[in-house]
Amino acid sequence: MIRSVSHISAMSPYALAQLNAPEGKRLISLSQNESLHPPSPLAVEAGAKALKAGHLYPDPDWGELREALSGLHGIPAESILCGNGSMELIACLAQAFADEQNAVLAPAHAYPFFRTAAQMVQARFDVAPESDGRVSVDALLTAVRPDTRIVFVANPGNPTGTRIPRAKLVRLREGLPGDTLLVIDEAYGEFADYLGEPMFDLVGRGDTVVLRTFSKAYGLAGMRVGWGLFPPEIARELRKVMSPNNISAAGQAAATAALKDQAYMVATCRETAMLREGFRTRLQQAGYDVPKSSTNFVLIRMGSPDKAHRADEALRAEGVFLRPQGGAGLADCLRATIGAADDLDIAAGRLERRAKEEKT
The missing domain is CATH 3.40.640.10 (Type I PLP-dependent aspartate aminotransferase-like (Major domain))
Known part of the structure; x- marks a missing residue:
């Protein structure tokens, strides 16, 4: 067997997004911080x-x-x-x-x-x-x-x-x-x-x-x-x-x-910020801790690593993919990219429903 050098062998592969939606479910990817819109x-x-x-x-x-x-x-x-x-x-x-x-x-x-x-x-x-x-x-x-x-x-x-x-x-x-x-x-x-x-x-x-x-x-x-x-x-x-x-x-x-085409880029940033704040407000009203963001994503604090994992699994079962953050030392968090308004509405709805279930 041909082995890599020791320090490479000891490394873990860089964690890539897993985007395999269940059969029959539309993929909603809010996991890679891609732009809200295609290029100019x-x-x-x-x-x-x-x-x-x-x-x-x-x-x-x-x-x-x-x-x-x-x-x-x-x-x-x-x-x-x-x-x-x-x-x-x-x-x-x-x-x-x-x-x-x-x-x-x-x-x-x-x-x-x-x-x-x-x-x-x-x-x-x-x-x-x-x-x-x-x-x-x-x-x-x-x-x-x-x-x-x-x-x-x-x-x-x-x-x-x-x-x-x-x-x-x-x-x-x-x-x-x-x-x-x-x-x-x-x-x-x-x-x-x-x-x-x-x-x-x-x-x-x-x-x-x-x-x-x-x-x-x-x-x-x-x-x-x-x-x-x-x-x-x-x-x-x-x-x-x-x-x-x-x-x-x-x-x-x-x-x-x-x-x-700076006008196109600036308009994308402004729309992203508007959608981000609306999404963040919905999650906060549902009881989630969502810090203020200056990007095209938000970090959602789920309360514990176990709650984050269970929420992630439940969302994936519905075709909604956020990004777990254990690799950044935040195992109790999920990160959500600000995508299309309809996709954000579905993700927010799933998280709101989960928050209600956690309370009962």
């Missing part, structure tokens, strides 16, 4: 057009996409790197800047892939406690050790949905050692951009990276396009471990076109 028609048209040159390799430097991102956000194009989803960039950052001799730090209920990225390079993965599902800057700074090389924070957070104000992130950066890289993962950033607290300026310090993706607000999850703003020295090292030609020509074209 401009993105669909551009992606389809790019397929005509599908026999050619894509632009390895993502030229048009970088220029479009630069123009929209007022950031230097040469400091932008694009990845096959932001997951590629997270994994490559760990590969380039962490190893078995040092540590990666994240909040206790952070995006589980942060842990996976650390495990892949044999770095110790440390966690800092959170306060009621909110990242604590003080706890993160207290958890820093002499060998801490990377601190990952998602903002807004996944799966909590909570957000760290800019002032606190600045305080975190200023409190970290100069040789510790801060990575701010803003996969859901567009849902909070209306607050006017961009973080791109921190990259100019030389010790911070800001990541984003087209998978959420732009509705391009299937095209796998992520990006980030990097200090030049960090970008130079990262490109050594990134796959060349990592984003298809169709993905690059669709993402570039999506940026030109």
